[in-house]
Structures are given as structure tokens and as C-alpha cells.
Amino acid sequence: MDSIGELARAHADLWKHLFGFLPSTALNCLVELGVPDLIQNHGKPMTISEIVGKLSITNPSKTRCLGSMMDILAHSGFLSREVKGVEEEDIAYSLTPASRLLLKNEPHNLRPFVFYLLGKIVAGPWPLLGQWIKNDVPTAFETCYGIPFWELATKSEFGPLVNEAMAVDARIIGETIVNECKAVFEGLTSIVDVAGGTGTLATIIVKNFPTIKCKVFDLPYVVADLQDSENIEFIGGDMFEEIPHAHVALLKYILHDWSDEKCIIILKKCKESILSADHKGGKLIIIDMVRREDDDAHRQFVGLALDVYLSAYMNGKERSEKEWAKLFLDSGFGTYKITPITGLQTLIEVYCIGGNECSVLILTLFVFLLNQCDWKIHLILAKQIPFLRRAFTFREGPSCTCDNSGLMQVVGFEKKRLKLGN
Template identity: 30%
Template sequence: MSSLLGVFDILAKAGPHAELSSNHIASEIQAKNPDAPSLLDRMLRLLACYGLVTGGTDNGEDGERVYGLTWAGKAFVNDENNGSLVASIMNKGKVELWLQFKDLVLEGGNRYEKVREMPFYQYTSLNPEHAKSFDTEMTNLSKITVKKILERYNGFQGGTTLVDVGGGYGVTLNMIISKYPSIKGINYDLPHVVQAAPSFPGIEHVGGDMFSIVPKADTIMMKEILHNWDDEHCLKLLKNCYEALEEKGKVIVISFIMVEETEASNAAKFICQMDLNMAMLFGAKERTAKQLKSMAMDAGFSSFQLKCLVFNVIAVMEFYK
């Protein structure tokens, strides 16, 4: 709710290290409810407990508690340049879908298809508002994760052609090509997706079905694609990538990575929750590095390397032909 109210945006606009009272924030959002400052203070106190805002100290005017933005809280600021988690956490469709978890356990099947009467991507293609929401979510997540990946991973360097399979509107590929402009980029996704994609320097948008064919290249990338599909579809997709690779080429897989053992870390909590999200949305799952390596070998790849982890939950892996 704090995201919908714009609280994180207000704290961010106040500037670094600024702290605001709930009365100040209530005036900023033009709340008519006389109890708004009290309700906001209670909400901000909760956010402070989770480390999303600082403060709660009585050093404001008239002894009011004041709050500031933490590093973690910045992830919920609507920021076109650096991305935001707002679209991801405030997705109404996901919240409604969780009410189906009981039926998923008892009956099985794809619960999204049961609720919407069609698969996720078909529903997205037929509903522009949903498609826009989904694209905003993916774009913001890409800005956050790819920026960090490009700081730590240099495996794109030296490539000639890079195909981003399931690349959406090309935001991820554009970030990569902007850093490595000598690479030719091919953004590959369903025809209705690439038709709506903006033009980027050095990038060609190509429409097609990744389960039928993948464009040929020396480097193929899949970012957060495999966790959307069951093992059978993943194996088919990896085999298509293998066939499309030039000799000595590689597939770069960027994916959330499941923990090997049960633990209570924040990373484990996040990835286990994401795993159930995939079950609800797609009848799919998150996988461990061992499971992904085994799948790569089954698809024909000669070797596998886990190159780095970002945010302790996203792995950058290379599969070699």
C-alpha cells in the first residue's frame, strides 16, 4: 500500500538523508482523512521494522517521529532509469491467483489456465492492459538485475552476434549492446511482442516461436526464461538453442537459482517464494544449479559453468557447445 500511496517516491524526492514526518507525507498525498497522519505513521513504523525506511525517532517538529529512505527502500521508488519492484509486488492478478493454491495441491494442473481459461502468455497477448503491466514489471526487474550483472560479468565481451531468446521489448539487450556496441543484437520473441518493441541502435527485432526455432548466433542468452516452463519444455528449448549455436558458441542463462539445502536466509526465503509463484503462474519451478547443469548435459552441451551470483539469488551460467 505504501507504494500505491507514493510514500517511497515522496521520501526519495526529499533528497538523500532527508527524514519526513507522517504529517508532511499526508499533506504531500493530499489525504482528506484526518486520521491519515496516524495511519501513515503506523505503516511507516512497520516499514522501519523491515528496514525499508529509517527513523521512527522523535526528533521531528512537536516530537513527531520522522522517517527516511533506506538502500532497500529505494527499490520501491518509481525510477525509470534504475527500475522498481512496485509493479512486481502490486500485481493484482498474482494476489488473486494465490487463493488457488489449495486447489493446486489437491487437483494439480495449471491454476492460471483454470482461472483465466487460457495460458498466461495467450492471455497477455489478448489483453493490452495486462500486457503493459507485465512488460513494466519485467522492464523494471531487468534494469535492476542487468545493471548489477554488467558490473560483475564480462562474458558478453568478444561475441559477434547475441540473440536474446524471449527478450520482450529488448530492454535487457539494449543495456548489453550499449556497453558492447560491436555486438550485433537480435531480440527474439513472439511476433505480437516484437511488433510493439521500440527501436534500439544495433538491435534487430525478430518474431518467432522459440520452441520451433532459434536464430543462429555465436552467443545466445536466456534471462529468466527457463523457470517459466516445465522440464519437457525447457529441454526442448535448450536443444533448439544448441542447434542454433555456432561451433564453440555458448548459451548464457541468467536465472533465479534454488538453494540446495533448506535455510533461513533472506535469499532462501525469496527464492522459495518465487518457486511457488512459478508453480501458480506456469506450473513451473525454480531449479538448483545441479538441476540446470543436468538439463544442459541432456540437451547436448559439453560443459557448464556458473560464472557469478548477483543479489545472492540470480545466477549467470554458461552452457558450451
């Protein structure tokens, strides 16, 4: 270090990083104690002494610790903190939209996600990341527990914990996509929700699109006790062996759990499922993250955090558009359309252009050549050849829209680029 000042600043910085785990630890503790519900039921901002009174805590160091955890969460913006004076009684806490998601009676209650991600089983492998990076074991999860993630889920109480967490997330994502991406589902007749958990997403889809029949396909233990309904059929099986036939295969939070090699197997099985359903215009609908260089700081952090989690726990990854495109091409698809949805996730439609790998190759070459042309030529060609309209991938946003006939309208083209899959 050049100076004592620099040394002291570095020392302070290290302390901050040493305790970087505390916001999530504090969050877990407050949810366990039911603090968000206490604040909500209180009807107005609540002081620490009111909270500890409700929790019947008398030990002063526990009271102090709880207050400091509340302050850590207020500091990160997860709780709101009102200060009216210098006394402890002058400080009161209230909920923010994010902390309201932890209320027991909130319809979009995400408490099960806290219990899953911050619970003991997921906590186990984190201290073993260094050991895992040096050993020959595929994941830190296996370094800790000796078996892969989904195997432990099948064999223990961890499975229901994961299923419940996924179901509450699916409720929020499901309601978002049926509102923001109606056109994606219009006209579809059948969907197989591949590794669709306990069917929350399928339930939302059939409620909003009653003409769609949904097959929810997952590991046998997940669907064993679930009852079919008029539009939903639960099917147990292994997606690496065979996927039930349908017009469309839906994959939410599946491909990010697996390596590229495993994803190619899943995608090829999906393709067989779609093609053998004998429907024209079959497609995949993928809901996952698409990481981008220009993501804002929040998205970048969550993207990186999930990437670390998925690679260390399941040998999966959060992919960039380039990585997705390669995956589609390598599994015989090749054309796709990306629609960002509110929040962190993205909906990707991947089109099935036939079982013939050769046609994929020719199309790729053709569009590679097109990509070398002036963009106006793209548009002229796209207007003339309906097949090409689908072959172009474009990002929907303020400067690019698609009219009812599927014709691309490009506004402010300097910001956008039309391109095919890779």
C-alpha cells in the same frame, strides 16, 4: 498444548503468520500513494502529519492506518524510522537503498515490478492455491483465469505490465553482468536474446560490446512496435518452434518459467540455433537463480517464494545446480560454468560440444571416471587437453579462479570440488 503459556505463544505466533502478507500490501499502498517521492522531495525525514498533509488526508483512522503501514515497513528494514521523543511529531521516516528503488525519477526505478507482482491480476490466484493443488488444472493461474499466464499476457493489458516490469529488472541485471562478467561477452559476434522482452538487456550489451549484433526474439505482440537499430534486430516468433540463428543464445528469466519437459524443447531449439549459425565455440548464457543448500536466509526465502510463484503460476521452478545440470545433460549440452553475480541471480555458461548426442555420453562417462580420481590428475589433464578445460565446471569465488589462457588455478582446494555437469 502442555500449558496455558505454550497455548498463548502458539496463538500469538499464528497471528503473526495470519498477517504475513501485510509488508507487501503496505509497500504496494505506499507506492500507489507516491509516499517514497514525497519523502525524497521533502529533503529530510518526514513525519506522518507531514505526509498526510501532502496527501490531503483528513480522516484520523486513515492517518493512523498509514502510520502503522509505515511502521510495518520500518520494522522490516524497508524504511528508516527516527524517534526523537514520545510525541507523534518526534517520529520521522526516511528512505533506505531498497525503498529508493521506488522513486519515480530513480534511473533503476523498480515501481513497474511492484505494479506487476502486487497488482490485481497476480493477486487473483493466491487464494486458490489449495484448490489448485487438489484439482487437475496445471496452474493456479489457469484455475483463476482459465488460460495460461503467457496467453493472458498476449491478450490483455497484463502483457505490457509484465514487459515493463521485466525491462526495469533487465536494466539492473544488465548493468551488473556487463560490469562483473565482461569476459563472458568478449569476442562474441552475435547473440540471440531468447524471449528477450523489449530489448533492454540487448541494448546494454551492445552499448558495452559494440561489435556484438543482437537479435531480440520474443512473442510477436511484444516486439511488434519496436524499431531495429544498427546492432539490434527485433524478431517475433515462438521459441518452441524455431529460434533465430546466432553465435550465442541468451536466456534471462526464461527457463525458470517452464517445466523440465518444456525447457528441454527450448534448449534443443537453442542448440539448433547455435549450431546452424556455423560458429565454433557457440554457447548459451543463462541468467536465473541457482538455489543452494548453503544459501543465506534471505536467498533461501526468495528462492522458495519464487519457486512457489513460478510453479503455481507457470508450472516453472527455481532450480538447484543438480537440477540445472540434469536439464543441460537431457538437452544434449552437458558442460557448464557457473558465475554468481551480485544479488540473487547467477550467470551460467553452457557449452555446445556438438550435435552428436553420443559424444556427450562419452564425455560424461569420461569425466565421471575422472571425478573418481585425485584432483591433481584433473588439473594435469585439464592443462594438457584444451577441450577438457572447458569440460570442467567450477564455481568462481575466492578459492577458484581462471587465468587468461583458461587454465584453472585452484587455491584452498579443500573448499572446492571440480566436477563436470552432473
